[in-house]
Amino acid sequence: MIIFDKRILTHFDFIQPFLILPIIFLSHILISEVSQMLAIKQYVYFGIGFMVFLFFFLLPIRKIDWLIPATYWLNIILLISVEFFGVSKLGAQRWIEIPFVHFTIQPSEIIKPSFLLMLGYIIKKNPPEEDGYNLKEFIKISFFIFLPFFLILKEPDLGTALILLLTGYGVLFIIGVNKKIWLSIALVLGISSPILYQSLHDYQKKRITDFISEEPSYHVKQSIIAIGNGGMSGKPKDEATQTHFKFLPIATSDFIFAYNGERFGFIGNLFLISMYFLLISHLLSLNHKLKDDFLARVITNGIAIMMFIYISVNISMTIGFAPVVGIPLPFFSYGGSSFITFMCFFGILQNLLAFRFDKEYRLLKINI
Template sequence: MQVSLAKRLTRAIMDPLDGWLLALLAGVFVLSMIALFSASNQSWAKIDNKLVYTALSLLIMWLLARLSPQTVMHLALPLYVAGVLLLVGVELFGITVNGSTRWLNVGIARIQPSEIMKIALPMMLAWYFQKYETTLNWRHYVVAAVLIVIPGLLILKQPDLGTATLVMGAGFFALFFAGLSWKIIIGGGVAFLASLPVVWNLMHDYQRKRVLTLIDPMEDPLGAGYHIIQSMIAIGSGGVWGKGWLAGSQTHLDYIPERTTDFIFAVYSEEFGLAGNLLLLALYLGIISRCLLITARAPTLYGRLLAGAITLSFFVYVFVNMGMVAGILPVVGVPLPFMSYGGTATVSLAIGLGMLMGIGKLQRR
């Protein structure tokens, strides 16, 4: 009787979740705890905080996976409007830290509204295209582009180039899965390349410096180039098998900046080498592949667009973080999904994957 009850309880808990996706995420979580323990100089306080946020993320993921996509879809418009209004609030009443105005004090807490738009924008676009699925024409894509540009410009003004790129990228992915013509995509790419001189003049000084540092980090080895140089040294010194857990010299001699957050991949690479990196890449590729499979099998346009945007946004997180740590992309402050220390990004990613699992559950049924 007790065994049967335990089985039913386990089945009830696991039913909304995608088993393969959950197993792959668990693998990344184990590696993140190992890397964080070393990166934080064996700080149990950071480990405890990571566990708390991970438990909260799992709970949110499970709750969202239980909801039908149709139920979640009704939240798209109010969530998008609320997100835009909060971004306007940041512009008017925001808190400035280190020259950037990205936070808003709402009384009980300080929030970063741009994080809301990472989920709200693809939800809004998926809802919009679902609503006009049978009558789609070029006007709908223009309206969708406006829906992307509004929060994108508000976030760029903070300024926060990294988050703006992720938010507008998520919106573009929704357009792509909605059937945006390749001619428009290629034409837009050509237009963007042609506008680079104008974009360069509009960039802030620190943003231009990041691009120049990417080209030649040795131009300012103790200033703007320090992050990239030290992370590249750490990755290279790891070799094939790494220096061993808790034995990374770049890490424990405090050469790697932001080593528990944006640059935790450098810590992991130094201690576990190429072999460890291949394992981590395999886990991430497994997650992305599983998410793409759910996207392809989604029974509704809304589910396909939302799942596709979430999947490719996850890919961008991984690609941009590893690229900037390896010195092939500018440093833009993008965390490595479920590896970097920090609660906001973990929760926002869990929200996206929870909705994606809900779409997968509908497909299974």
């Protein structure tokens, strides 16, 4: 008799969808109020995201982990190709157009899952000693972090480059690196910060200048007004004037946190932040369960750190505590790239959790 292997459900982490689905549902409510067309497109992203999740959930990752380096280097080749065959949009060359179909892909988004998988693969093959990685091993792993960082930075895309850099070293911090190495890095960064600032592009310097100036930019002003307009419990749809009259820019993506504040007030924003906090805390708590499973630990911590960076920067940006950059809220801001990327992340994570008892990836078992 062939039956479904119930161990898959036993090891499947149901807490993750329990915390993610309310964020997606709330996002869809807000986006449908602004534009029915965007809401319909969001259904398409939901469908693609679910298929991507299902693909990576069923993919025998542990069984074919020897392919991870190949996918990493393929993505590096795509990043290099941007320099020669890339398509420019809004002054940045970040996309590659697929011939004949006129569809573009953004290699800096595609590389994120393979980047974390590559780190997990390297750390799994060479786990840290009790006092953490020494300088030699740290430099070896740093090469795989800095290579995509510099290629993406050259596009230029400082935001995505920094996300990969911080995520990579955040994972290493949790996994374990000798403390002397971190102290040395902090000292070097402190001394070289003026040189790093001078190397920034003019538009990047302007963002920093706007941030530290006494008068916030127009976008931030309207965002703060929208949040203040929501008060404690928010305004009805017709009274959400900042969004209704289009004073609030990019209300469905970059500044959707401000729109959520205008519609559902302090309580709505507190609910959203609480969902994110619980999700990140839950992911970090898995370190105890996955103590010796370095591949799963790297993916788990990488997702948690990346989400924390996205959320912190986006929310800080909307209230004037950070420069305005195009970093979305995971599962909340409108857009396909971010949503599909995080569905890919969680598909990989659930795969590593659900099938950790069976490297053959058998969904069914036969009882005779």
